[in-house]
Amino acid sequence: MNESRKGDQPGEACYTFYTGATRRAAAARVPSGERTLGRDGFVLRSLPGGLIIRGRNDLGTVFGVYELLERAFDVRWFMPGEAGEHVPRRSRVRIGQHRLVFKPAFRVRWVGKGEWSLRQRMNAYVTADGRSVGIPWKWHFHTFRILMPPERYFADHPDYYALVNGKRELTASQTHGNQLCTSHPGVIRELSRNLIAALDAEPETEIVTLSPNDGGGFCECARCRALDEPGRDWFARYSRRLAIFNNEVATRVARRHPNVLIKVGAYAMYARPPADPAWRPAPNLFFQLCHLYFCHNHALAGDGCRAGVTYDPDRARFLPNQTFRELVRQWRKRSPHLFIYEYYAIGGMARAGLPWPLLHTLLADIPWYRDEGVEGFYTQLDDTLWHRLGLNYYLAAKLCWNPDLDPQALLDDTFRKGYGRAAAPMRACILAMERAMEQWNRCVSYGLFGESGEAFGYFLTQVLTPAVLARMERHLARAEHLVAGDAARAARVALTRRMLDETRRNLAARRAAPPPPPPPPEVEHF
Known part of the structure; x- marks a missing residue:
């Protein structure tokens, strides 16, 4: 189980992100098959006090995280490098309720390369920390x-x-x-x-x-x-x-x-x-x-x-x-x-x-x-x-x-x-x-x-x-x-x-x- 918790200050409720093939995702019967998610799709599913991010595979889970960053946090990556990053400063973030099953329209997606492309949810010639993580x-x-x-x-x-x-x-x-x-x-x-x-x-x-x-x-x-x-x-x-x-x-x-x-x-x-x-x-x-x-x-x-x-x-x-x-x-x-x-x-x-x-x-x-x-x-x-x-x-x-x-x-x-x-x-x-x-x-x-x-x-x-x-x-x-x-x-x-x-x-x-x-x-x- 991979969990990330927010809300550790006194009086704040705890909010948990369940990323990947967690027990919570299995208990919620979140779909993970290729028929539903394609090669690297994902599911976002809200539950009381948390959110499940379950990908078809590890790459799909990463894509689910990036999708959430765009939808809930308004993050954008317009181009590689710091000049392309748009990360709003906010004291509070409203995650909202999510029940999304996303199967990418194209099985193979190749625009650019490296980490910028990964953040755009491309899956060919993408890298994370210098490692190739896309389609071999x-x-x-x-x-x-x-x-x-x-x-x-x-x-x-x-x-x-x-x-x-x-x-x-x-x-x-x-x-x-x-x-x-x-x-x-x-x-x-x-x-x-x-x-x-x-x-x-x-x-x-x-x-x-x-x-x-x-x-x-x-x-x-x-x-x-x-x-x-x-x-x-x-x-x-x-x-x-x-x-x-x-x-x-x-x-x-x-x-x-x-x-x-x-x-x-x-x-x-x-x-x-x-x-x-x-x-x-x-x-x-x-x-x-x-x-x-x-x-x-x-x-x-x-x-x-x-x-x-x-x-x-x-x-x-x-x-x-x-x-x-x-x-x-x-x-x-x-x-x-x-x-x-x-x-x-x-x-x-x-x-x-x-x-x-x-x-x-x-x-x-x-x-x-x-x-x-x-x-x-x-x-x-x-x-x-x-x-x-x-x-x-x-x-x-x-x-x-x-x-x-x-x-x-x-x-x-x-x-x-x-x-x-x-x-x-x-x-x-x-x-x-x-x-x-x-x-x-x-x-x-x-x-x-x-x-x-x-x-x-x-x-x-x-x-x-x-x-x-x-x-x-x-x-x-x-x-x-x-x-x-x-x-x-x-x-x-x-x-x-x-x-x-x-x-x-x-x-x-x-x-x-x-x-x-x-x-x-x-x-x-x-």
Whole structure:
């Protein structure tokens, strides 16, 4: 039993917190099964003089404690570090009555890493006191090089690697190219052996990643090409060959590690599932579908992407969200294990030194993913860009944990607690960018090039106009005045000042430069 008591002063009643698998939780018949709580949900149940916090496991109990800290104590963690902590000072706290059974909507939740993510109730790459406490997970995404390192195999087995332009040779890249000949029996055998050995060494692993290296350079040998489906578009160019390969590896791994999920990519040239109606994925495959080369300025559930209106289908290097919506549903029909890879950071905006105003889409898209039966959610996050993208990260984590949160109430809570007296001008400052993006109403993709082939840094000059930046400046100056003397909130406002100053500088440089040339002719892929 783990009990924490409050009220030891004379005349004060004692209030007890029963955390974890306590005798009191058992006596109250608090549910603890996976059917009710998922992988790491929890129960909060009030009783006379105390509160039971019972998780599905230890991690679930920790999540229950953090949930209580938010609900009853109004604690928030807007970003990592002291500047992100909001811990109100109160002489008395009203715990209230609780009878909550919480099963997380997404079984896998991955926004950021470390203790900040743990406090947001994420369960991938989270830590407590430096210890990994989340889902035992191995590798991020691109793993061919890890599982079949060229320096180990190429000299004796160049045939294990992709035939490109009539040659099997390596590139100097550590991340791109150097793909495998996935139809080669020796590759299937050796990679499966290496994957099994990695799991033997870390038998607690629940999810392991298997996916090609980034970029192109896929094998052009006759055996590999014979597995492809003729007539399909760029997004399905290698779907069938990789689906067959993944099934072969997954079947071998399952014989020794039947409870491990193998996460494989649905990305770029293998984003679509095979058209072959006979193909069925191995039950231990977990598909991560990437929202790349699709629009980020319109919600997935709507029809905001309109050819000839919001994008030029002859020039754009991406497809409308209606197509991505179809992909989500196609994958869900094939497998219960679908995991989304989102791009709320990095990409063209970050590389151009600019903000990425997409609250208007992410607040709608994450609940939509849940409604479609998606099992896991991930977004890219850059720890150096909290000043520019922190609100995207924070709100994505909140909705990843609980997609039923009301978006407007969530925004109100964030600005009110995060900025206090400066809530109104800070909200007006940030939402000025959002409204400008919505009113511009063009499709924008994550990559370096966006709508109609225009580079991010160039087209954003059309969105964040001098008039929009001037409005933001007025609101931000007012916020700075209001938080004077409040160190924590002044530090948060200072981050937005840094963002706005960077944005103004970088946009000025782009306005002074000629329009960029069109992108390279990779558009033929589409």
